Amino acid sequence: MSRFLSERFAEIEPYTPGEQPQDFDYIKLNTNESPYPPSPKVLEAVNAEETAKLRLYSDPEVRQLTQEIAEFYGVRPTQVFVGNGSDEVLAFSFLAFCDADHPVCFPDITYGFYKVFAQLFCLDAQQIPLQEDFSVRVEDYCDCGRMVVLANPNAPTGLSLSTDQIERILQTNPDHIVLIDEAYVDFGGESCIPLLGRYPNLIVVQTFSKSRSLAGARLGFAVASEELIEDLNKMKFSFNPYNINRLSILAGTAAMNDRAYFEQCREEILSTRSKTKAALEQLGFQVLDSKTNFLFVRHPDLSGDDYTRQLRKKSILVRHFSQTRIKNYVRITIGTPKQMETLLEATKEILAIRRQEL
Ligand SMILES: *Cc1c(COP(=O)(O)O)cnc(C)c1O
Numbered sequence: 001m002s003r004f005l006s007e008r009f010a011e012i013e014p015y016t017p018g019e020q021p022q023d024f025d026y027i028k029l030n031t032n033e034s035p036y037p038p039s040p041k042v043l044e045a046v047n048a049e050e051t052a053k054l055r056l057y058s059d060p061e062v063r064q065l066t067q068e069i070a071e072f073y074g075v076r077p078t079q080v081f082v083g084n085g086s087d088e089v090l091a092f093s094f095l096a097f098c099d100a101d102h103p104v105c106f107p108d109i110t111y112g113f114y115k116v117f118a119q120l121f122c123l124d125a126q127q128i129p130l131q132e133d134f135s136v137r138v139e140d141y142c143d144c145g146r147m148v149v150l151a152n153p154n155a156p157t158g159l160s161l162s163t164d165q166i167e168r169i170l171q172t173n174p175d176h177i178v179l180i181d182e183a184y185v186d187f188g189g190e191s192c193i194p195l196l197g198r199y200p201n202l203i204v205v206q207t208f209s210k211s212r213s214l215a216g217a218r219l220g221f222a223v224a225s226e227e228l229i230e231d232l233n234k235m236k237f238s239f240n241p242y243n244i245n246r247l248s249i250l251a252g253t254a255a256m257n258d259r260a261y262f263e264q265c266r267e268e269i270l271s272t273r274s275k276t277k278a279a280l281e282q283l284g285f286q287v288l289d290s291k292t293n294f295l296f297v298r299h300p301d302l303s304g305d306d307y308t309r310q311l312r313k314k315s316i317l318v319r320h321f322s323q324t325r326i327k328n329y330v331r332i333t334i335g336t337p338k339q340m341e342t343l344l345e346a347t348k349e350i351l352a353i354r355r356q357e358l
Pocket of ligand 1: 084085087151181183207208215218
């Protein structure tokens with residue numbers, strides 16, 4: 001730390017992203033990316049002619065992509081805000097709707113960035129413990145006097161709440177924002193977007209990083225009431241008006257437009273997930289009920305840390321979290337069927353050696 005860094009940032013613990021090796025020698029099951037390439041229409045859209053236009057600024061209103069998202073979800077374009085990854089949408093939401101007098105709450109086990117944003121913006125953040133089985137206790141968020149941030153389905157547990165449950169949280173917090181982060185909703189969750197007309201305090205955040213195979217394009221979006229979207233735009237135009245680059249606008253528009261490809265990838269992941277879950281259970285793993293593109297698993301004979309390190313030696317990356325409550329778990333992204341076979345073979349070998357030791 002230099003002596004110039006503002007004191008208010010001295011204590012911040014920045015987010016630790018999952019490892020991104022720059023070679024392709026690993027089976028990468030550690031950051032919940034799609035194992036499938038983006039829609040072929042993305043490659044057509046991001047062509048030489050468009051690349052030449054990079055000399056020009058991008059559309060600060062991101063109209064083309066906003067229109068496409070609005071059409072897909074049956075909302076007005078004025079209800080959509082596009083960010084440089086949903087991380088940026090989340091940052092603008094914390095910035096816009098929280099301050100010293102407007103605190104925030106979220107579960108103790110959830111997406112790690114919420115805590116970082118709370119620190120960055122000097123917010124009072126209540127971390128509400130998940131129940132013993134890692135489910136969210138809805139009552140904990142009813143009438144709670146704070147902005148509520150919930151990943152639904154949650155990460156890294158993969159568990160989800162129904163829209164009825166979220167609706168109770170919305171009804172009991174009419175004077176506070178309820179932000180639902182639906183990064184994984186396309187893999188079996190229920191979206192809250194249909195609730196938007198009835199709840200002016202609801203913000204739904206989604207991303208192109210998981211179900212639309214565009215993690216590297218950095219695209220996320222919020223859907224909410226026109227007024228809330230105006231507020232998010234106020235943040236953006238006070239910070240980085242050209243937040244989405246030209247090629248990402250084209251890539252996102254093409255991906256959102258290709259419904260058939262989206263459905264196909266999603267179904268493939270769901271089918272691979274259910275087969276992988278069954279196979280891991282056969283090997284003695286406890287596997288949480290996932291509504292996402294990952295499985296959260298533990299094995300009675302293997303610590304989370306040990307399993308992760310043994311897999312790494314076999315060139316397979318998965319994600320382990322050191323937080324006490326989940327330290328015996330490992331989060332495994334659903335890859336291609338072939339990648340999952342390799343994972344299962346490696347796991348069998350690791351377990352066989354472990355049994356000899358026991
Ligand atoms: C991956 C993820 C994000 C971040 O997505 P980007 O759009 O890539 O910034 C946000 N929230 C949750 C819960 C995620 O898992």
